[in-house]
Amino acid sequence: MTTGMEELAARMRDFAQAREWEQFHTPKNLAMALAGEVGELIGEFQWLTPAESSSLDEETFDRVRSELADVTAYLVRLADLLGVDLIEATKAKLEENERRYDANLYRGSARKAPH
Amino acid sequence: MTTGMEELAARMRDFAQAREWEQFHTPKNLAMALAGEVGELIGEFQWLTPAESSSLDEETFDRVRSELADVTAYLVRLADLLGVDLIEATKAKLEENERRYDANLYRGSARKAPH
Amino acid sequence: MTTGMEELAARMRDFAQAREWEQFHTPKNLAMALAGEVGELIGEFQWLTPAESSSLDEETFDRVRSELADVTAYLVRLADLLGVDLIEATKAKLEENERRYDANLYRGSARKAPH
Amino acid sequence: MTTGMEELAARMRDFAQAREWEQFHTPKNLAMALAGEVGELIGEFQWLTPAESSSLDEETFDRVRSELADVTAYLVRLADLLGVDLIEATKAKLEENERRYDANLYRGSARKAPH
Structure with missing residues (x-):
């Protein structure tokens, strides 16, 4: 495909x-x-x-x-x-970010948002 | 899909x-x-x-x-x-550029390349 | 100096x-x-x-x-x-913009602001 | 002045x-x-x-x-x-970089150049 x-x-x-x-x-x-x-x-x-x-x-x-x-x-x-396969590279990065920015810890905080 | x-x-x-x-x-x-x-x-x-x-x-x-x-x-x-559908928007733009930058006219020329 | x-x-x-x-x-x-x-x-x-x-x-x-x-x-x-003398080049550009964006015409308008 | x-x-x-x-x-x-x-x-x-x-x-x-x-x-x-006073801020940064990138250590090396 x-x-x-x-x-x-x-x-x-x-x-x-x-x-x-x-x-x-x-x-x-x-x-x-x-x-x-x-x-x-x-x-x-x-x-x-x-x-x-x-x-x-x-x-x-x-x-x-x-x-x-x-x-x-x-x-x-x-x-x-x-x-570079952009889709694969981005999926891998999202998985990394899902681990790194724990939803409970980072909820609603601009300060702690990634930059 | x-x-x-x-x-x-x-x-x-x-x-x-x-x-x-x-x-x-x-x-x-x-x-x-x-x-x-x-x-x-x-x-x-x-x-x-x-x-x-x-x-x-x-x-x-x-x-x-x-x-x-x-x-x-x-x-x-x-x-x-x-x-915005990125794939569709980019396809449309490529078609526009294919018309705009005629292959015979723009061949090998950096000067005339789009910027 | x-x-x-x-x-x-x-x-x-x-x-x-x-x-x-x-x-x-x-x-x-x-x-x-x-x-x-x-x-x-x-x-x-x-x-x-x-x-x-x-x-x-x-x-x-x-x-x-x-x-x-x-x-x-x-x-x-x-x-x-x-x-390039940055100060001189910027002064020249400001003079150009002062003419180009007439104060009375462009007052308060974001739309018409330069971009 | x-x-x-x-x-x-x-x-x-x-x-x-x-x-x-x-x-x-x-x-x-x-x-x-x-x-x-x-x-x-x-x-x-x-x-x-x-x-x-x-x-x-x-x-x-x-x-x-x-x-x-x-x-x-x-x-x-x-x-x-x-x-921010741009001249002062940049002078301070240059002094920092002069210390940080020792001329003898970083001579001619793109790899170690700052980025």
């Missing part, structure tokens, strides 16, 4: 190959591209209150969805080049 | 609920958390040459995989709260 | 030279280091409300000041390598 | 006041704005080799200088609101 992630990775691979952009797609460069896109995403939220960020107007929502797509594309491409 | 992404989103939802951390998980805050994790990821690559970034030693690779997992977790959680 | 900025740049230059770290201090790498430090800075604010971010406890304040110093150090070093 | 930094801070203060943008200028929001600008800066360098980043063409240089100005503006404004 091909998951959505794998299909995205394959398409990004073809996209880069067809344009001979593989030479630019080193992990170092892709990490920068990812950071650049996250910068654009954060720009959408910077002047909004936390409450406003939960109920975006349609125009902002469309831009945010577009930025989330850019972030995902570079993240998937970077992981593909490094041979 | 539940894709890997949807399973991750559901687990993040449960994780936040069990700790009463939903109050902190506004899109604004999650965009910040995402940026923070991307900052840690980029820190792993900053002093490496592009070539070195393509052949990480085991220790660095493990840290990078761990950072990629953190990035994915916050990205999935943010998209879930906003009701 | 030596401004504070110029003194910082000179000390960063000596610091890098004494450790033979100039080889790592390309503008590309320094932009990444800057992004990494900004990621740490943003991590300090991510779970705080806007109001809480205006009245930090002493411990958080000390960490924020330390991150601001790291950001400043890499910013000054990057500008020094590129031959 | 007014240093360049203090003059910038005063102008940013007046700029925000004249537009009633002080309400948006919480430390949390300004940290986001700073991250957004650093994202734009990093976007200028992402597809360049480290060597290319050291000899920018005029057009790229102008954009980079403009982004450095935006980064400086938000950094100065954030520090002003928090009451």
Whole structure:
């Protein structure tokens, strides 16, 4: 079975190959591209209150969805080049965090939340 | 069918609920958390040459995989709260880019590459 | 007259030279280091409300000041390598913004604020 | 004596006041704005080799200088609101790093360089 992630990775691979952009797609460069896109995403939220960020107007929502797509594309491409399975890596991390942040101990506390 | 992404989103939802951390998980805050994790990821690559970034030693690779997992977790959680399907949004963006960056026109050119 | 900025740049230059770290201090790498430090800075604010971010406890304040110093150090070093006078460049940008964002037109509006 | 930094801070203060943008200028929001600008800066360098980043063409240089100005503006404004003297904080940090990274011990080593 091909998951959505794998299909995205394959398409990004073809996209880069067809344009001979593989030479630019080193992990170092892709990490920068990812950071650049996250910068654009954060720009959408910077002047909004936390409450406003939960109920975006349609125009902002469309831009945010577009930025989330850019972030995902570079993240998937970077992981593909490094041979990292994002779903598996994230599952493993969540299991670690479930152990590390005991629900009873950390309930409702921002201070003790991970950062 | 539940894709890997949807399973991750559901687990993040449960994780936040069990700790009463939903109050902190506004899109604004999650965009910040995402940026923070991307900052840690980029820190792993900053002093490496592009070539070195393509052949990480085991220790660095493990840290990078761990950072990629953190990035994915916050990205999935943010998209879930906003009701954005990351796979669909990214597919749509790739189709747009395939049209926008004609393979024959943009071949091998860093200058004209998107940024 | 030596401004504070110029003194910082000179000390960063000596610091890098004494450790033979100039080889790592390309503008590309320094932009990444800057992004990494900004990621740490943003991590300090991510779970705080806007109001809480205006009245930090002493411990958080000390960490924020330390991150601001790291950001400043890499910013000054990057500008020094590129031959950019940060004070002059920022003054020019402020003048541009003062013209661009007419006070009467943009008063109190988040929507129209620059992003 | 007014240093360049203090003059910038005063102008940013007046700029925000004249537009009633002080309400948006919480430390949390300004940290986001700073991250957004650093994202734009990093976007200028992402597809360049480290060597290319050291000899920018005029057009790229102008954009980079403009982004450095935006980064400086938000950094100065954030520090002003928090009451942090950036020059003093950075000097203190450099002294700490001079002790921490002994020149003889860390000479020429990327691995041991701070990140």
